[in-house]
Amino acid sequence: MNLGVEKYIPHLSLDCVVFGFENNELKVLISKFKFGEELWNFPGGYIGWEESIEEAAQRVLQNRTSLKNIYLEQFRVFGQKDRILNSPHRDFIRAKLIEQYNESDANWMMGRFVCVGFYALVDIAKVHPKVGKMDLKLEWRSLNDLPEMVHDHREILNYAIEAVRQDMNEKSLAKNLLPEHFTMKELMELYEAVFDKKFSMNNFQKKMLEQGKLERLEKKYTGASNKAPYLYRFLP
Amino acid sequence: MNLGVEKYIPHLSLDCVVFGFENNELKVLISKFKFGEELWNFPGGYIGWEESIEEAAQRVLQNRTSLKNIYLEQFRVFGQKDRILNSPHRDFIRAKLIEQYNESDANWMMGRFVCVGFYALVDIAKVHPKVGKMDLKLEWRSLNDLPEMVHDHREILNYAIEAVRQDMNEKSLAKNLLPEHFTMKELMELYEAVFDKKFSMNNFQKKMLEQGKLERLEKKYTGASNKAPYLYRFLP
Numbered sequence: 001m002n003l004g005v006e007k008y009i010p011h012l013s014l015d016c017v018v019f020g021f022e023n024n025e026l027k028v029l030i031s032k033f034k035f036g037e038e039l040w041n042f043p044g045g046y047i048g049w050e051e052s053i054e055e056a057a058q059r060v061l062q063n064r065t066s067l068k069n070i071y072l073e074q075f076r077v078f079g080q081k082d083r084i085l086n087s088p089h090r091d092f093i094r095a096k097l098i099e100q101y102n103e104s105d106a107n108w109m110m111g112r113f114v115c116v117g118f119y120a121l122v123d124i125a126k127v128h129p130k131v132g133k134m135d136l137k138l139e140w141r142s143l144n145d146l147p148e149m150v151h152d153h154r155e156i157l158n159y160a161i162e163a164v165r166q167d168m169n170e171k172s173l174a175k176n177l178l179p180e181h182f183t184m185k186e187l188m189e190l191y192e193a194v195f196d197k198k199f200s201m202n203n204f205q206k207k208m209l210e211q212g213k214l215e216r217l218e219k220k221y222t223g224a225s226n227k228a229p230y231l232y233r234f235l236p
Numbered sequence: 237m238n239l240g241v242e243k244y245i246p247h248l249s250l251d252c253v254v255f256g257f258e259n260n261e262l263k264v265l266i267s268k269f270k271f272g273e274e275l276w277n278f279p280g281g282y283i284g285w286e287e288s289i290e291e292a293a294q295r296v297l298q299n300r301t302s303l304k305n306i307y308l309e310q311f312r313v314f315g316q317k318d319r320i321l322n323s324p325h326r327d328f329i330r331a332k333l334i335e336q337y338n339e340s341d342a343n344w345m346m347g348r349f350v351c352v353g354f355y356a357l358v359d360i361a362k363v364h365p366k367v368g369k370m371d372l373k374l375e376w377r378s379l380n381d382l383p384e385m386v387h388d389h390r391e392i393l394n395y396a397i398e399a400v401r402q403d404m405n406e407k408s409l410a411k412n413l414l415p416e417h418f419t420m421k422e423l424m425e426l427y428e429a430v431f432d433k434k435f436s437m438n439n440f441q442k443k444m445l446e447q448g449k450l451e452r453l454e455k456k457y458t459g460a461s462n463k464a465p466y467l468y469r470f471l472p
Contacts, residue, residue: 011246053315
């Protein structure tokens with residue numbers, strides 16, 4: 001069986017750290033390797049000769065989440081010489097790929113790869129995870145509950161989190177992780193999850209409103225009480 | 237004549253936007269194509285099989301500037317399908333490369349390339365520019381005085397400037413562009429060049445000192461006058 005690797009630029013890959021926000025936790029979408037062992041990775045793939053790297057990332061993500069036009073940003077290139085070649089998982093994966101496919105494709109996939117890291121932000125409620133060719137299953141896991149990750153995928157995650165923190169305000173990332181209408185408390189809980197620290201509501205609300213990116217809606221969260229919180233949305 | 241392309245990962249390149257600060261202007265190091273026409277580009281190269289992308293960038297920069305361990309950061313990957321293939325300069329360069337080398341190497345170099353962009357920051361006074369294999373000459377040019385750049389190198393520059401602005405405070409980039417000791421006025425002039433706008437000295441000095449990254453030296457710039465300005469340096 002053939003993997004069709006000739007459709008792709010050799011030695012160049014991409015991995016996507018897909019973030020979602022659920023139950024006050026930041027979660028990432030990870031997949032378990034299909035052919036045995038507890039090997040987990042971020043959804044990834046290769047770049048076709050006829051597509052840009054961004055188009056390739058959208059294709060990979062659409063295949064795994066069923067969503068189109070996902071918000072994503074490239075955040076770093078992982079170009080260490082031995083990131084795959086010296087990985088403790090390389091020989092096992094290569095042997096499985098030879099079993100399932102053929103040696104030439106297995107060597108192609110387990111050779112040197114320079115990897116472009118993307119982070120993606122989604123509304124978890126809208127995602128319908130679909131396994132890829134190499135996946136046994138996909139799971140949403142909170143950052144505190146991650147299994148050992150394959151190759152340098154833990155390092156990739158750490159850089160992705162740093163990039164999200166750095167871009168959080170400037171690129172108004174929150175709007176990709178929250179429903180359209182949200183309370184200030186929900187927004188603060190998202191920030192607390194992203195930055196892994198507590199904020200005080202008064203200061204947080206003041207700083208958010210100063211940025212001038214939020215609109216307060218007339219309608220409140222519930223009509224039941226005078227203390228019902230206001231709803232906000234990001235200005236278009 | 238052979239270019240030795242088999243030493244490098246195919247379809248993957250890097251370009252370096254080297255910034256320096258001189259006469260109150262931000263300048264970049266650009267090179268003119270050796271084999272005719274007014275074609276200018278940023279110093280670039282390929283990634284050897286035995287080196288990381290950062291090591292490759294250091295090698296390219298050392299060859300062009302004679303400096304080791306240059307401060308550099310990767311800032312973006314340029315992965316459009318046709319960035320070289322549809323470039324208005326492609327056919328001319330390819331023809332010249334066939335003349336000077338051979339068709340197979342020329343096709344290798346003018347095929348599809350995904351390019352990793354690095355910015356580098358140097359003290360211009362320490363740089364001794366050296367031409368590469370494809371360069372007629374290297375020049376420092378201020379951002380207001382740039383010739384037409386090859387392929388998508390103008391876009392690469394624009395992203396590099398954005399990245400430097402974004403990292404300026406967080407990564408204390410100024411220390412790579414100034415001499416070790418500098419006046420607050422010199423620091424402000426650097427910021428004015430980077431952000432292309434004017435600051436007021438009182439506000440600027442207050443904000444810089446608040447960051448707690450500068451040390452004021454006892455020694456003043458000249459002993460001649462009571463108004464001689466203080467010198468500063470970045471804390472280690």
